[in-house]
Amino acid sequence: MQLTGLRRTGVLLAIPGIALVLLLHWQVFFWVPTEVTMGVIQRIYYVHVPSAWVAFMAFGIVAACSAAYLWLGDERLDMAAVSAAEGGVLFTTIVLLTGPLWARTAWGTWWTWEPRLTSTLLLWFIYVGYLLLRGATDSPQRGKRFAAVLGILGILDIPLIHLSVTWFRSLHPQAVVMRPEGPQADPSMVITLLTGLAAFTLLFFAIMTYRYALERLTVERSTAFAGTPAPSVAGGGA
Amino acid sequence: MTAYLNQVRIIVWRDLTVELRSRERIAAMGGFAVLVAVLIYYAIDLTIVRPRDVAAGLIWMTILFSGMLGFGRAFAMDLEQDQLQGILLSPISRGAFYLGKTIANFALLTAVEALVFTVFGGFFNLSYGGTAWLIVAVVVATAGVAGLGTLLGAIAVHTRPSDSILPLLAFPLLIPLVIHAVMATGRLMAGRPPAEVGGNLRMLAAFAILFLAAGTVLFRYVVEE
Amino acid sequence: MTLVDVPVAPAVPTVTPAPALDARELVKDFGPLRAVAGISFAMRPGELLAVFGPNGAGKTTLLRMLAGALKPTSGEVFLGSERLEPGAAEWRRSIGVLSHQTFLNPQLTAAENLRFYGQLFGLRDLATRIPERLERVGLLDRAEMRVRHLSRGMQQRLSLARTLLHDPQVILLDEPYAGLDPHAAALLNRALAALRDGERTILLITHNLAEGFDVADRLAIQVNGRFVFQGSRAGLEGGEFPRFYARVVEGASR
Numbered sequence: 215m216q217l218t219g220l221r222r223t224g225v226l227l228a229i230p231g232i233a234l235v236l237l238l239h240w241q242v243f244f245w246v247p248t249e250v251t252m253g254v255i256q257r258i259y260y261v262h263v264p265s266a267w268v269a270f271m272a273f274g275i276v277a278a279c280s281a282a283y284l285w286l287g288d289e290r291l292d293m294a295a296v297s298a299a300e301g302g303v304l305f306t307t308i309v310l311l312t313g314p315l316w317a318r319t320a321w322g323t324w325w326t327w328e329p330r331l332t333s334t335l336l337l338w339f340i341y342v343g344y345l346l347l348r349g350a351t352d353s354p355q356r357g358k359r360f361a362a363v364l365g366i367l368g369i370l371d372i373p374l375i376h377l378s379v380t381w382f383r384s385l386h387p388q389a390v391v392m393r394p395e396g397p398q399a400d401p402s403m404v405i406t407l408l409t410g411l412a413a414f415t416l417l418f419f420a421i422m423t424y425r426y427a428l429e430r431l432t433v434e435r436s437t438a439f440a441g442t443p444a445p446s447v448a449g450g451g452a
Numbered sequence: 453m454t455a456y457l458n459q460v461r462i463i464v465w466r467d468l469t470v471e472l473r474s475r476e477r478i479a480a481m482g483g484f485a486v487l488v489a490v491l492i493y494y495a496i497d498l499t500i501v502r503p504r505d506v507a508a509g510l511i512w513m514t515i516l517f518s519g520m521l522g523f524g525r526a527f528a529m530d531l532e533q534d535q536l537q538g539i540l541l542s543p544i545s546r547g548a549f550y551l552g553k554t555i556a557n558f559a560l561l562t563a564v565e566a567l568v569f570t571v572f573g574g575f576f577n578l579s580y581g582g583t584a585w586l587i588v589a590v591v592v593a594t595a596g597v598a599g600l601g602t603l604l605g606a607i608a609v610h611t612r613p614s615d616s617i618l619p620l621l622a623f624p625l626l627i628p629l630v631i632h633a634v635m636a637t638g639r640l641m642a643g644r645p646p647a648e649v650g651g652n653l654r655m656l657a658a659f660a661i662l663f664l665a666a667g668t669v670l671f672r673y674v675v676e677e
Numbered sequence: 678m679t680l681v682d683v684p685v686a687p688a689v690p691t692v693t694p695a696p697a698l699d700a701r702e703l704v705k706d707f708g709p710l711r712a713v714a715g716i717s718f719a720m721r722p723g724e725l726l727a728v729f730g731p732n733g734a735g736k737t738t739l740l741r742m743l744a745g746a747l748k749p750t751s752g753e754v755f756l757g758s759e760r761l762e763p764g765a766a767e768w769r770r771s772i773g774v775l776s777h778q779t780f781l782n783p784q785l786t787a788a789e790n791l792r793f794y795g796q797l798f799g800l801r802d803l804a805t806r807i808p809e810r811l812e813r814v815g816l817l818d819r820a821e822m823r824v825r826h827l828s829r830g831m832q833q834r835l836s837l838a839r840t841l842l843h844d845p846q847v848i849l850l851d852e853p854y855a856g857l858d859p860h861a862a863a864l865l866n867r868a869l870a871a872l873r874d875g876e877r878t879i880l881l882i883t884h885n886l887a888e889g890f891d892v893a894d895r896l897a898i899q900v901n902g903r904f905v906f907q908g909s910r911a912g913l914e915g916g917e918f919p920r921f922y923a924r925v926v927e928g929a930s931r
Contacts, residue, residue: 378628538780543766
């Protein structure tokens with residue numbers, strides 16, 4: 215895709231994404247009823263859960279693009295992977311910030327070694343490592359391959375991380391909204407959560423598209439300044 | 453298949469022979485482990501804490517830290533005179549190369565673990581119950597640590613902050629494994645029945661299989677260009 | 678001055694009956710950077726081609742591609758009539774590389790180092806092969822010495838024995854004289870000369886004009902990832918070569 219096409223896609227994703235975020239604000243603060251047992255703080259849940267969902271999706275994209283990059287060696291796959299990884303780390307950070315805010319009121323403590331919190335923290339470290347690794351090698355190509363390997367390792371490790379930390383009894387509220395036997399929560403809560411999911415997903419893809427376009431630009435610029443002979447330029451005037 | 457195993461064997465032979473002659477890594481890892489044990493002895497007040505309640509965790513921390521020290525060096529020695537390139541220019545299977553390196557790292561870490569358990573036993577007056585299952589737990593956990601450590605060691609050696617980046621990459625992936633290693637070791641040391649740690653042992657095996665399989669497949673993307 | 682006109686000689690492979698090594702349009706990109714930008718050449722069996730070029734010309738990248746250590750972005754390499762599959766073990770089996778780095782482990786003895794590489798190559802008759810190779814480079818009496826106790830020149834000759842261990846058809850030399858004193862370089866040259874049996878095809882990469890010119894049958898000059906000159910050394914005097922080289926490199930980098 216050309217850069218202008220990428221920008222247009224970014225805008226097309228960002229506009230409805232931002233609109234939905236505004237709608238989400240209205241829903242969270244004025245529309246949705248307060249949850250009985252947890253009180254007003256429960257409303258943070260409409261930001262917390264969609265962020266977690268987006269983060270997991272992002273790391274899935276990182277792993278898929280990383281595997282495809284190692285297999286095919288196409289630079290665009292690596293650009294997509296790093297764009298998704300940065301988005302993923304951003305949303306994981308949101309999860310890690312909103313979690314303790316809620317926990318302070320609900321559990322009376324900022325941080326607790328609760329399974330999902332712990333696995334989210336470990337995930338955050340794994341993908342921060344992914345981003346660090348890219349810049350830590352002298353050869354950029356090597357950094358990309360190393361990061362791809364880590365991106366795959368990360369996703370393979372997630373199920374085991376989760377199983378391991380769940381070994382201790384979980385404090386985390388069980389998923390109420392999405393239970394298979396049907397939603398038990400107020401329909402407006404479900405709608406608000408779905409708004410959040412849609413808004414954050416759109417925003418994530420908008421961010422990822424812009425980040426991808428930026429990566430493309432950076433590479434094109436660095437090529438222009440490096441003065442490498444373009445393949446079309448013949449070596450000699452004769 | 454025999455050719456593959458032969459390649460694994462020759463790498464193990466080489467790494468261990470070189471280590472036996474230079475004793476570079478074993479000295480660093482062993483010395484580090486003993487010093488950490490001394491530090492821990494003074495870091496906890498034995499009139500407040502009963503050492504055997506926390507021993508398993510401290511033992512695994514010591515093992516993990518000295519493991520990182522050794523795995524970081526595992527490929528550094530291959531960069532001398534570009535031996536890594538020489539090995540990669542031979543028809544050796546990259547998976548066999550990885551497994552050979554991993555087995556050598558495993559052997560090295562096992563030796564350090566024997567030292568760590570002995571030293572902690574002496575310093576803190578620990579007695580190890582349920583020895584057979586304790587060995588099983590330690591061996592399976594070590595296979596996982598060596599499997600991941602070897603793969604990430606090959607990555608870390610080609611980075612600028614090579615010594616500091618290895619733990620940063622390895623620990624988030626290893627912490628869940630350590631949870632089970634500590635639980636299994638601690639309970640077995642306390643003389644609990646092996647059935648109580650069956651789940652931990654299965655999880656340790658799952659980590660070992662995951663890391664070894666991922667390493668065998670992914671290693672060639674780390675070393676080849 | 679005909680010499681000035683020579684640089685634009687087209688980089689078309691010299692047509693020979695059956696080239697021992699035939700590289701066609703080799704290209705290697707590192708991300709946006711094009712290190713090798715389409716190099717073609719063919720070598721007769723027994724020929725020695727010396728590739729010269731300034732730092733950063735992509736000489737080592739070319740050599741690593743020919744060695745099978747680096748996958749070409751595009752292009753092909755033929756060994757005889759056989760097309761080499763990128764990344765295949767067979768490729769590495771038919772090629773020997775001698776670099777200024779010896780690939781030897783200092784803690785192992787000379788014989789152990791050769792046994793290690795022999796087993797990596799899956800060779801069976803190592804008990805006879807190793808002494809034979811050590812003999813050839815004059816190190817048979819040092820077989821049981823650890824490599825770290827050998828002099829730099831001895832290590833480089835042992836490295837040559839390692840290169841020859843699996844009887845490669847093609848030998849790639851990557852700056853083999855670097856770090857050797859004149860005496861050691863002469864000893865290495867004598868060992869290299871003994872390899873010129875009309876069968877073994879040798880490619881030498883160096884920026885050492887004098888040494889390379891003396892041993893080469895054919896010369897190539899690589900600048901910015903291309904062969905800007907390729908031809909026989911006939912008509913060139915050794916003494917003129919440095920000036921010729923400087924003019925070619927300058928003309929090509931403009």
